[in-house]
């Protein structure tokens with residue numbers, strides 16, 4: 001196996017050093033090291049390979065939008081070495097068979113760890129539990145369960161799911177959306193929805209479910225994860241729950257750190273997403289929550305869609321945005337350049353903590369000799385204008401198109417192999 | 428006419444020249460129409476309409492009976508509509524007598540290419556069929572592009588194409604005067 | 612004007628220009644001029660995704676009176692109802708050489724997409740989109756108000772307009788609040804709290820839940836259509852309670868000032884938001900609104916298509 005030396009790179013916020021990657025592990029760290037091949041890391045930051053707890057890979061069922069392979073490539077380009085593939089495929093990942101299929105496709109792609117998420121309920125229908133144990137025991141070793149795209153809104157069912165997954169150290173990742181309060185909803189309910197005549201999606205529809213679920217998790221002593229939290233009120237509830245010792249973790253997406261709902265004034269469905277983009281006050285609150293650890297992780301909610309599902313009128317368009325390729329740059333701009341977080345915190349929120357929540361033991365490890373060589377080398381001095389036509393993902397629905405984002409992934413190492421080198425996909 | 432005027436242009440007709448020209452036009456119209464009782468003056472907005480009103484006043488003062496006066500906007504009938512963003516429409520006023528079988532005299536400030544008058548004839552035809560249509564203008568500056576001529580001319584002003592004739596009237600510009608300006 | 616997508620697109624000067632143009636066009640109609648020539652050779656497409664015969668006919672009459680070629684493209688019985696996307700329909704219209712598309716769509720913002728997504732090059736006129744806007748309705752309302760209250764001239768400074776009913780789902784209300792403000796009128800919205808949009812307190816108008824307290828001082832009362840289906844979604848208990856609290860009946864009408872007018876964008880739910888005797892009364896200018904609709908739409912089409920391509 002070819003060995004690599006990354007020269008003069010800063011590990012997180014540290015001083016520059018060399019890192020040698022050999023036989024799938026970090027072999028040496030120090031000055032003046034050599035190897036078969038050299039990667040110039042001067043001015044760059046080394047982070048542990050990023051772990052995404054919330055990725056829609058669309059396979060099986062919507063291979064026109066994304067496949068496990070194309071999504072793995074996009075993930076590698078974004079600096080990820082592990083992704084969690086959401087269960088809302090067709091067929092739904094609600095059996096051991098489907099999760100093993102996705103897991104195998106991930107292994108064949110071989111660019112990131114593809115960790116299937118299992119559905120909580122059969123067919124995401126919210127009525128009967130899926131075979132949670134069988135999925136946990138399968139080759140895919142599922143630990144994260146989610147009906148994402150839909151909310152497990154039946155309180156009794158949610159309680160049972162939270163209890164049941166304790167048997168195999170699983171976690172239920174809730175898509176918090178009270179369905180009756182969001183019937184036909186199109187965007188954040190606020191001044192702008194009123195003006196645009198688009199049906200509003202109130203913050204309370206998210207917050208009410210989160211409040212209920214943290215109380216349920218507390219009552220049954222289970223672990224709860226909250227997907228894509230988007231409102232200031234949600235941050236408050238999570239903060240309160242944690243102060244009470246409730247075992248809850250939460251994620252925020254890059255786009256909820258970046259955009260406010262005024263972009264919807266263009267009626268361009270590229271900005272249509274679930275949960276919707278919120279107000280400036282919400283963006284400030286989720287940034288603060290991520291910085292102080294109330295929100296544990298950044299997760300992309302990468303949701304690729306074919307162009308016909310976005311190149312249309314707003315209400316006809318699909319919800320969702322691409323996120324894998326831009327995530328690190330967006331977090332850099334919104335959290336690091338603003339002074340809210342340092343690189344150690346970025347490593348925690350985008351690698352260490354998501355690996356822990358997903359129980360992925362080989363990921364999110366510290367950059368030290370002997371650790372698995374899952375690394376991303378990021379050049380913060382670079383910047384890129386996002387060109388939707390150049391996405392590695394099979395879909396082009398990036399909301400950052402035409403915008404310039406700071407930084408660039410120079411290299412990604414997955415189990416010692418470079419999946420990205422010199423900023424180009426190496427696969 | 429000499430062309431050694433200042434760059435801002437110069438006055439070729441002042442207020443009393445204009446008044447005299449209109450009085451002469453009024454007399455000519457009465458003479459040539461033989462005091463016709465079915466005379467209607469139709470001014471072309473904006474300045475032609477004001478001139479028609481003034482002319483009507485002079486004619487009725489001379490012959491001691493009121494003259495029917497209206498206005499006909501030609502904007503939508505122009506042949507160069509597409510050359511500029513949509514132009515504001517101006518009022519068309521058809522006098523109560525209408526124009527059917529009337530002796531209609533179109534009134535405008537300047538006769539140049541003749542295209543405005545062509546448009547006015549089209550516009551007029553939408554409102555009825557006059558017995559006779561004539562044309563009165565304050566200034567004829569030449570350079571016709573259509574087979575159109577005026578029946579009554581206040582003043583012939585031979586000009587070059589690069590010059591511009593500016594008619595100012597008290598009703599719109601606060602002063603009565605006709606200026607020649609060199610186009611910049 | 613390249614497009615008319617929202618009443619907010621109209622500056623004060625634009626709005627006055629539309630009204631003044633409409634006035635001249637209305638005069639031409641009154642003078643018996645059947646057809647005016649300025650849109651000869653221009654193609655106007657009426658692209659209607661919702662059944663709205665009234666609005667479509669109004670636009671069609673307006674375009675034809677200006678000598679445009681008119682193509683009606685209705686959702687029913689066409690490729691649209693077979694699931695063709697707005698984009699593909701737009702590309703077809705572009706290939707057919709549409710100079711302007713008048714679009715009625717049940718999705719808020721569809722006209723914006725049509726104008727800005729790069730599918731077509733012609734002008735777009737919003738003939739009502741979802742629960743967003745209906746700018747030509749606001750223009751015809753303003754035109755009607757100006758005729759009655761300002762002798763057909765200038766703006767609407769100092770005019771008090773009370774808009775009553777389902778503001779939440781009303782594109783007419785949104786466009787009217789914007790345009791009437793531009794023209795200097797004062798707008799008051801009256802509705803049960805359930806039928807007011809979230810954030811309405813930030814709009815440029817007064818808001819009240821009490822119709823009786825809002826009648827005095829109103830120069831015009833505009834009644835919005837309230838769909839009976841709304842009560843199924845618990846916006847109000849039933850039709851009886853709604854019309855008791857928010858319907859305009861003769862008793863309420865008699866409390867209006869002598870000169871005040873009653874308006875309705877139609878179609879009316881007689882007995883719900885407006886009683887039959889109010890709708891047919893002397894104060895009602897509802898029939899006039901319909902006639903003014905053609906003049907105002909002629910003005911909009913003329914200003915969009917009557918000159919050179921762009922401004």
Ligand SMILES: [Zn+2]
Nearest residue numbers: 148149175227
């Ligand atoms: Zn979700």
